[in-house]
Amino acid sequence: MFNRMLSRFGIGGPSVDTVLDSPHAEPGRPVTGQVHVRGGNADAEIGQVVLALVASADPAPGQYGYGGDTEFFRLVVQQGLRVPAGQLVSIPFRLPLPWETPVTAVGGTVLPGVRVGVRTDLLVEGAPDKGDLDPVLVGPLPSQNKVLDAFGVLGFTFRGAGIVAGHLPGVSGELGFHQELEFFPPAQYAGRVNQVTVTFVATPDELHVILDADKRGDTPGHLRLTHEEAQHTDWATPVSGWLAQAAERSPVNPAFGGQPGYGAQPGYAGQQGYHGPGHDDQPGQRRGPGAGGMLAAGAAGVAGGVLGGMVLGGVAEEFFGDDEG
Numbered sequence: 001m002f003n004r005m006l007s008r009f010g011i012g013g014p015s016v017d018t019v020l021d022s023p024h025a026e027p028g029r030p031v032t033g034q035v036h037v038r039g040g041n042a043d044a045e046i047g048q049v050v051l052a053l054v055a056s057a058d059p060a061p062g063q064y065g066y067g068g069d070t071e072f073f074r075l076v077v078q079q080g081l082r083v084p085a086g087q088l089v090s091i092p093f094r095l096p097l098p099w100e101t102p103v104t105a106v107g108g109t110v111l112p113g114v115r116v117g118v119r120t121d122l123l124v125e126g127a128p129d130k131g132d133l134d135p136v137l138v139g140p141l142p143s144q145n146k147v148l149d150a151f152g153v154l155g156f157t158f159r160g161a162g163i164v165a166g167h168l169p170g171v172s173g174e175l176g177f178h179q180e181l182e183f184f185p186p187a188q189y190a191g192r193v194n195q196v197t198v199t200f201v202a203t204p205d206e207l208h209v210i211l212d213a214d215k216r217g218d219t220p221g222h223l224r225l226t227h228e229e230a231q232h233t234d235w236a237t238p239v240s241g242w243l244a245q246a247a248e249r250s251p252v253n254p255a256f257g258g259q260p261g262y263g264a265q266p267g268y269a270g271q272q273g274y275h276g277p278g279h280d281d282q283p284g285q286r287r288g289p290g291a292g293g294m295l296a297a298g299a300a301g302v303a304g305g306v307l308g309g310m311v312l313g314g315v316a317e318e319f320f321g322d323d324e325g
Contacts, residue, residue, distance in 0.1 A: 012040045012041035012042070013040040013041075013044060014037055014038060014039050014040045014044045014046075014083050015037070015038050015040070016035065016036065016037045016038075016120060016122060016131065017035075017036045018033060018034070018035050018036070018051075018118060018120045018131070018134050019033050019034050019035075019036065020032070020033040020118065020134055020136070021033050023134075023135060023136055023137050024105075024108075024136075024137050024139065025097055025101075025136050025137065025138050025139070026097070026138065026139055026140070026141055027097055027098065027099045027100065027101040027103075027138065027141055027202055028096075028097060028098075028099040028101075028141070028202065028204060029096075029097060030094045030095060030096045030097065031094075031095045031096075031097060031118060031136060032092070032093065032094050032095070033092075033093060033095075033118075034090045034091060034092050034093065035049055035051075035077065035078075035090070035091040035093060035120055036088060036089070036090050036091075037049075037081065037083050037088070037089045037090075037091070037122075038083075038086075038087070038088050038089075039083040039084050039085045039086050039087045039088070039089070040085065040086075041085060041086075042085050043082065043083065043084050043085050044082075044083045044085075044124075045080075045081070045082055045083075045124075046078075046080075046081040046082075046083060046122050046123070046124055047079070047080065047081075047123040047124060047125070048076055048078065048079055048080075048081075048121075048122070048123040049076070049077050049078035049081055049091055049120070049121075049122055050074055050075065050076050050077070050120070050121040050122070050123065051074070051075050051077055051093060051095050051118055051119070051120060051121075052071050052073065052074045052075075052118070052119045052120075052121055053071070053072055053073040053074075053095070053097065053098075053101070053116065053117075053118060053119075054069045054070065054071050054072070054116070054117050054118075054119050054133055055069070055070045055072060055101075055102055055114065055115070055116050055163060055177070056068070056069045056070070056114070056115040056116075056117070056133070057070070057113065057114050057115075057162055057163040058112075058113055058114075069133075070163070070176075070177060071119075072098065072101075072175050072176070072177075073095075073096075073097075073098055075093070075095055075096075077091055077093045078091050095118065097136075097138065098174060098175060099174075099202040099203055099204060100173055100174060100175045100178070100201060100202060101116060101138050102114050102116055102138065102161070102163060102179040103138055103139065103140050103144065103161075103179065103181070103200070104116050104136070104137055104138045104161075105137035105138060105139055106139065106140060106145075106148065108137070108139075110137065111158075111160075111161045112160060112161065113160045113161040113162050114161045114162065114163055114179065115133070115135060116135070116136050116138050117133030117134055117135045117136055118133065118134045118136060119131055119132070119133050119134075120134075140200075141202060141207070141227065142227070142231055143202075143207045143225075143227040143228075143230035143231050144200050144202070144207065144230075146230055146231050146233065146235055147198070147200075147209055147230070147235050147239075149235070150234075150235035150236040150239055151183060151198070151239065153236055154186060154236055154239060154240055154243075155186035155187070156183040156184065156185060156186060156196065157183060157184040158181070158182075158183055159182040159183055159184055159195065160182050161179060161180070161181050161182070162179070162180050162182070163177050163178070163179055163180075164177060164178055164179075164180055165177050166178075168199060168201065168208075168210055170222065171201045171208050171210070171222075173201055178199050178201065179199065179200070180197050180198070180199050181197070181198045181199070181200075182195055182196070182197050182198075183195070183196045183197075183198065184196075185243060186243075189243065189247050192247040193213045193214060193243065193246055193247050194214055195213070195214055195215070196211060196212070196213055196243070197211065197212045197213075197215065198210070198211055202227075205226060205227070206224055206225065206226055206227070207224070207225055207226075207227055207230045208222065208223070208224050209221075209222070209223050209224075209225075209230075210222050211239070211242055213243070213246035213247075221238075221239075221242040221246075223238065
């Protein structure tokens, strides 16, 4: 602790460390902790203590998306901080996560390609002193996890995660980017659908679920439900129906007809190191059913959750071609 020296003060200046109460979080929920600033050889004045939420992505070279760090929320937790020489000053904080914060972990396992962290910035004489990222493992909301469970039950295989700049048509997002989760479809769709992209856009009241097949743009599935409705929906029904329709629009490629789906090919199982959607060298592993088993590295054989409740009236119909905002 306290090993980050503030460069603006030089040798012997104060140091800072940010400690999270827990590294686990969910979109829409706060991250809490404390910023510890220890005084150096002399009293010091710090203009502002700022916490920033930062998303970091590793896109594949030449593919869509972008890499580097993207700041998407800032909170001033202290103004005009005086740090006496040799003294420890602790600042508690409560940092809200936007509802659209990217998911970075499922079942406690980090997803490759996207990271979210808290960065502590201190302003000294108007000049920022930016710190490193303290990682936050952002798990899916219960409503989002219900969708992911259905993907596991249906036999999808997780491929990777990435971040794409801009907003989706028909969806009003607060952030200037959105996350994409990519999957290989079940083996019976090999040659007709090679990849399915899932995007969640959450608000305090609703969840948008947007599907696309092979980035064609002509097979979107868009469903908007309240979080409570989403948790009581049998997502396997609308997702499987949408996938069947998407496959009908794509002719069978004889080079792949009758072969196992990409995710089921032996050469893909067990490979690591995916760095964003579109990367074809090292896709994710084949997983067992359920969100945890499908997405968590090395979690083969984990049973998926039971999909409870009845399909809401009109869910399947709304899902196909729904472009409401």
